[in-house]
Amino acid sequence: MKLRSLILLSYGFALSLVIVIVFFSVKYMLFQQGIAYIVTLIMVIACTFAFILSYLLFLPALRSIRKLSRQSRKLAQGHFEKIRDIRSPKELAELAEDFNHMTERLEESFNQIRKSEDEKKTMIAQLSHDIKTPVTSIRSQIEAILDGMVDDEERPVYLESIQNQAMRLSQLTDELLEVTTTQENKKHKPVVRKVWIDKILVAALNSFQVQIKTEKRDIQIELKGKTPFIYTDEEGMNRILHNIIANALKYSDPGTPIKIQEKENDHFIQISVQDFGVGVPEKEQKHIFERFYRVEKSRNQKYGGTGLGLFISLEIAEKLGGNITVRSKSGEGSTFTVSLPKRVKE
Structure with a gap:
């Protein structure tokens, strides 16, 4: 139930309680029927004005709550926008400040996650290229040797090239391992x-x-x-x-x-x-x-x-x-x- 409905319900309950009391007072002759009508009318008018005044006083709080609700939905959709112009009541202003702080932290975390994902994609793309090149070279040179296309004089040159490409693959593996080791040992x-x-x-x-x-x-x-x-x-x-x-x-x-x-x-x-x-x-x-x-x-x-x-x-x-x-x-x-x-x- 919305806060506005709760305010209206509370005043309605208070008015109903007064009418019931007046009804029993008339029934048991505590005061005259004419006076009962006047009291009832006064209470209706008073409750109506009290409700209007309370609603006007609560209106800034209601607007602030609606702002918080809208920003929460936007935050759930990934829009990290701060809440502005919430100054009263004090509790809601403090809540809005906490909400803005939480939004900043979440935005920083999501940016770090996005950056990490971008780095992973970049790493995969780079490794795909860097690994494919030596593997292709090794494969083609081994095939040339097996097919008898390389004579005895050229064979050492081909073997040396294969060795260099294998060392390159080993270096790629070592570098990735170093990154993992460095990150794990940061606190050591x-x-x-x-x-x-x-x-x-x-x-x-x-x-x-x-x-x-x-x-x-x-x-x-x-x-x-x-x-x-x-x-x-x-x-x-x-x-x-x-x-x-x-x-x-x-x-x-x-x-x-x-x-x-x-x-x-x-x-x-x-x-x-x-x-x-x-x-x-x-x-x-x-x-x-x-x-x-x-x-x-x-x-x-x-x-x-x-x-x-x-x-x-x-x-x-x-x-x-x-x-x-x-x-x-x-x-x-x-x-x-x-x-x-x-x-x-x-």
Whole structure:
């Protein structure tokens, strides 16, 4: 039952009660019949005016309730609109304020869900392309070998290509696993130990030893800092350096050098990895650390990648109390700088 009907019913009940009392009073000769009619008429007029006055007083509250009802239905349909111009009564104004706060939170949650769904769709589309390319290449080359179309001299070249494509598939799997692991371990504390800077750089570069040798890369390392070690999570730091170096090798041509420089200030060490490759356009630089973001579709078709490496690296660096920045210019190369505290807080 609506509030307006309840108000009318309450006054109707009060009027009926008065009439019944007057009727019994006349019946038992408590006062004369003429007086009873006058009392009844006065009560009818009084109740009518009281109802009209109460309705006018309740009208703002009724309008506010209707607004809340309309906005609730809109909210259920996915329209996140705030309620405005509800100032009285005070309880309904507070309820409207709470409703608006709830609407803001729901809108934020739905936007995060939509963004997550968009990222999933993007990831599926990218993985479909990235997986299909090496799989198709592996299949065609194996078929060529099985059909006898490859002579003995060309066979090692084909096998090496198959190996490279298989490694590419393995890298895609590893990157996805890293994202899952990074998200799951966000709340876990890092394992802090003494990490020697020169040793961890050598360990990170060893992963690319074959590629560096094949592409005839000149790796130039310059250690300017006076601190030979820091206290941090060794595994996390290794993953950061691995991803940054892999990025530098991927987006620069064979034969071009890679410069690695280490320096420090009072509380942080900084390791910069510089390449002389394609670079990153200025408008893209603020997005390159976003999950699944990849620069320029045409460039991605050439170089591949899931857009996860830099995202993972920044997540780990921030967890260790540091940061990663980029300085780049299209056609001239990029410099990624990893800043980590000399001692991670445990």
